Amino acid sequence: MNLKKSKIENLERKYRLNLINSITGIKPANLIATKSEEGVENVAVISSVVHLGSHPAQLAFVLRPQVEKESDTFKNIKSTERYSINHIPENLIKKAHYTSAKLGSEESEFDRMNIEKEYVEDFFAPFVKESPIKIGMKLSSIIDLPNDCKFIIGNVEQLILADDLVNNLGQIDLQKSKSAGISGLNSYYSLSKLDTFPYVRTSEIPEFE
Template sequence: MGSFDPENYSHSDIYKLMVGAIVPRPIALVSTVDENGIRNLAPFSYFTAVCSSPPTLLFCPAVRASTQGRKDTLRNVLSTEEFVVNVVSWDIASQMNVTSAEVAFEVDEFELSGLTPVASAVVRAPRVAESPIQMECKLRNVVTISEQVGGASIVIGEIIRFHVREGLMNEFKIDPDKFNAIGRMGGPTYIRTLDRFEMERPKLRN
């Protein structure tokens, strides 16, 4: 088995190693607006739940070599302190991919991708109508790990409103067949969540 000290390799090599090893990753399609109401929509696969009381999640905008600064999403979150996480299903995979393009700040990724903005109940940022699960969030905290290329910030948000497509949920349990979520692997590879198995958690024996 090979061992690798990250200090001896470029951040791009370590990135490839991490995104190939930490899989599959769910995808947060994050919608935000700036102070002037300009919309932004971008996908993040460094995304997960934190806890359920209060309901909290996180995603991580990275510093890219091409921009060498904060992503539009992070700037908007810092200025408005709110955002929406739209979970990505198979039905909107190609549109999500369009929003990953690096474009000028003023470009509206809703228009670019053909996804439909719909007003949120609490926050100013719109939701993605085609997403089967949408979560309106208020910013709790931003932890900056590094501002150098390859670094990132952890954006922690409290979910203040859930929106779930009709028929997708029963007694607060999401039907995975109807959800048809996708995940990110390394590079351009994604997965569909169709091949599943179940294991009951072991019970302690006295």
């Protein structure tokens, strides 16, 4: 298969959607949890979370265009400036996937999909209780992207995970955590560690055959 731009643009819509959403490879599988000012809790599957920096610790994710109707996730983050990012464990992928349904603002995906939530200390937004890695976030900024999507940038306020998931270098074992990955829009994968390599210094590059 060798597809030029014109060919890609003329593919059947659903085929093109699946294909282009898959070409980046495995993406992180996360649930973004929020709460409205009225107290309604919301949770939605997101596969676009990216690391922006470590000092300060910042993460970002992409939301679809909010033109016709703003999503509950977007509205809640704008109004409360608090949200949580939760790794999706392998045993929760089915429930997590169905949070992409467009429910009414008065209905919580936590309740509809029977996903257990929890609150940690005084953090405003809920966390997903079963998630092995939970991240409490504070909104930093929202950037309009050229395709009308929203780039949501936040600062890490809280990090919750088991001590035995982190080694003495601060590296998290995603295989041990049983965090899932996503390919495309609806295919979920387990993650297996292949190897770990040292920080690369020019003087230490080995001879490759």
